[in-house]
Amino acid sequence: MNNTQIQEYCRKFFAATNSPILRDEPNFLQVELPREIDKELTDRPYYWMWVETIGEPVPNTVLNLVFDPDVEIEDVQRTELIALGCFRLEKIFESARRRGQFVRLTQTDTPSLLRVPFLLTTLKISWMADRRRDEIRSYGINLKSGKIYPELYEQVRDLPFVNSYPESESDSVNRSLLAASLQTGWQQIKDTVLEQLQNDDHSWAEQAKERLQSEIDQLETYYQSLLLENEQKQVNLAAEKELRIAELKWRSQPRIEVQPIHFALLYLDATQLTDSSSGT
Known part of the structure; x- marks a missing residue:
């Protein structure tokens, strides 16, 4: 990321968190932090404990952020440089990750009668052994019909959304039904992912097992030679060998890990979507 991208x-982060941008100039942002955002971007828990104990109002923090070390801002004496690796930007990234783990959005360019709830999830799938391959996949499910949409994110990422519940979902009864549908939908997505992974080509795992066994055989040969030379240390060497083999298996045993990254409850017009699945 260059200075402009940062x-x-x-700018997008502060807009999304309702943090007023007081000044927006090339390489400079002056931002007022609401209390909730201040807590996330600053490291002063004892200050906030004191503020909330005395119960008195305190002025919001104002940050003067520059994105170029050579820039000078008139009538601003103290600025803070924002660059990759700096404390404040890392806090912003951390807050964005946490806040983005679950979102609720409603499509705005379609009649309300056509909108139905979808669960969208982004998964990180890792094929791990002595080598590793990671892949990001998205899956969506129509919570009314149960239909799965692989790579739903690609279809909805450019749609206009607003962060709100439709009126039809505003009462507690509908929300209770929705909660049950979300659990069922998530289980269906997990079942779909598991089925896909089971049907994948597993030659990589067989090859990894062969490499692992080769390394174990080498360890066995090495420790056998040590045991012949050090008969008095047989117990210790045997224990050390088992530990080395266990570490080797822990590091190189082929396995697949699936990690959910984001969830979104989306109210979409299903008629605008295409079914990219085959036989799902």
């Missing part, structure tokens, strides 16, 4: 990212 500033644009920060």
Whole structure:
């Protein structure tokens, strides 16, 4: 990310968190932090404990952020440089990750009668052994029909959304039904992912097992030679060998890990979507 991209990212973050941007200039943002955002971007828990104990109002923090070390801002004496690796930007990234783990959005360019709830999830799938391959996949499910949409994110990422519940989902009864549908939908997505992974080509795992066994055989040969030379240390060497083999298996045993990254409850017009699945 260059300076312009970092500033644009920060601008979007502050807009999304309702943090007023007081000044927006090339390589400079002046931002007022609401209390909730201040807590996330600053490391002063004892200050906030004191503020909330005395119960008196305190002025919001104002940050003066520059994105170029050579820039000078008139009538601003103290500025903070924002660059990759700095404390404040890492806090912004951390807050964005946490806040983005679950979102609720409603499509705005379609009649309300056509909108139905979808669960969208982004998964990180890792094929791990002595080598590793990671892949990001998205899956969506129509919570009314149960239909799965692989790579739903690609279809909805450019749609206009607003962060709100439709009126039809505003009462507690509908929300209770929705909660049950979300659990069922998530289980269906997990079942779909598991089925896909089971049907994948597993030659990589067989090859990894062969490499692992080769390394174990080498360890066995090595420790056998040590045991012949050090008969008095047989117990210790045997224990050390088992530990080395266990470490080797822990590091190189082929396995697949699936990690959910984001969830979204989306109210979409299903008639605008295409079914990219085959036989799902």
